[in-house]
Amino acid sequence: MLKLFNTLSREKEEFQPLGEVVGIYTCGPSVYQYAHIGNFRTFIFEDVLVRYLKFKGFRVKRVMNLTDIEDKAISTAGKKGKTLHELTDYYSKIFFEDMEKLNLLPADVFPRATEHVPEIIEIIRKIMENGYAYRGKDGSIYYEVSKYKDWGNLFHRKLKSGKRKIKRDEWGEDSGILSDFALWKSYEKEDGDVFWETELGKGRPGWHIECSAMCTKYLGTRFDIHVGGVDNIYPHHETVIAQNFAAFGENPSQYWLHAKHLMVDSRKMSKSTGNFYTLRELLDKGYEPMAIKYLMLSKNYRRRLNFTFDGIDEAGKKLEKMRSIIERLKSAKGVENGENIATKALEKFEKVMDDNLDTGKALMVLEELSDAVSVMEPDKGSSGKIIETFRTFDSILGLRLFGT
Ligand SMILES: [Zn+2]
Structure with a gap:
């Protein structure tokens, strides 16, 4: 609920x-x-x-x-x-x-x-x-x-x-x-x-x-x-x-x-302190929009979020990892059954999202799923199920995990 x-x-x-x-x-x-x-x-x-x-x-x-x-x-x-x-x-x-x-x-x-x-x-x-x-x-x-x-x-x-x-x-x-x-x-x-x-x-x-x-x-x-x-x-x-x-x-x-407010480098964003950014400026610096979005979602919306360039870099790496895991799953030929992992991740995701849309915890569910999958060789059926779960997450968070 x-x-x-x-x-x-x-x-x-x-x-x-x-x-x-x-x-x-x-x-x-x-x-x-x-x-x-x-x-x-x-x-x-x-x-x-x-x-x-x-x-x-x-x-x-x-x-x-x-x-x-x-x-x-x-x-x-x-x-x-x-x-x-x-x-x-x-x-x-x-x-x-x-x-x-x-x-x-x-x-x-x-x-x-x-x-x-x-x-x-x-x-x-x-x-x-x-x-x-x-x-x-x-x-x-x-x-x-x-x-x-x-x-x-x-x-x-x-x-x-x-x-x-x-x-x-x-x-x-x-x-x-x-x-x-x-x-x-x-x-x-x-x-x-x-x-x-x-x-x-x-x-x-x-x-x-x-x-x-x-x-x-x-x-x-x-x-x-x-x-x-x-x-x-x-x-x-x-x-x-x-x-x-x-x-x-x-x-x-x-x-x-x-x-809540977005803090940039731990300070309130303002033109006078030089920590004021438009999306355009960040894109011009070469940051990927989805990495910026990932960072924005890394805390529940009711909590202050500290926005840093290191934070965008870190978010970008996590995204890359998820994308490469999804790619690997597409051609999975392993024997392990990972359906249970996918089902549990979806349940957990829904639970934290039901709690006032805690996207920070929801992203942690995605990260945990990535970590679990990265050390196993799932069979074809499980791979399909895990991919489907990532697709559901992506339909809600909109992170382009499957490319544009
Ligand atoms: Zn209004």
Whole structure:
């Protein structure tokens, strides 16, 4: 039985889907720059989640949004002398290429915020009608946080009170203060040609409302799993819950899953300390995408992962070993019966994956199977069974053990 750690309850809960199809929403990339490897930790984890649910026999509908409008995207486009669309179109393509390189399955839907402005207007209208939002003096529409009694339930931290209004997408130092936040941002000259003339006035949507509108459109007002990185918990996912509650009277998702930070050389990744990497940079250095992915999966997603170049090298060697063992098995002519080893490995794999997707332990099961097989001469039937087991593991972890 699959158990998932729900940030909302702070407990591992048995996974019980609401209906026949498991609805999953992931906060996807902001497509105004290259995604960094920390972003990909979340996307890799989510890919494994989807693949594992399918392995367990669930049908899945997966939605990953592309944030193609937000403060930084607009300012970056301005600095580069490009239109917002040119910029986000370029980086969306790059993101899809990166996904393919990492062997991540595409989502069923990749909605873009700029293509959902009518849905965004509609949900803001509902929030206003229900009395949870007001128009500020600057013409923007703000969510009135004090009206929502469960504010902070996902974050599990006490916030300082203090009436403020935040129009920015990123809250930065204001994150610890109880603040109203913008759902619709009135036009400012810095927005250039990025605006919509709507019944809410001339302006553009805030980042947070985009996800409420898109998850509801594609998965309904209540679905199964919402995924993101820990950075998304507050304020972003807290706002999504508050917005959906104000519009539809309920938290949109049963389970809220968050991947922990990726550390690089034991430090938080940041541009200023020089340990900030995009996937592209690592590939340009000659690292194999699957080795990078192997390292990313070497710890449960809820634990911090330390990313080092030695770690990628080591992961690459383990992969090579597995691939050569699989090759050897294809032409096995031994006499030993190894079926039992394969069956036990599969059972163990499922057990650790059922425990909140412990991919770190799952990889150890693969390594143990490789070690056991490397010192035996299995017969033809057993070899087939062991190969099949590796194939099952690979269908879930997506490590291209059988080549491209
Ligand atoms: Zn989001």
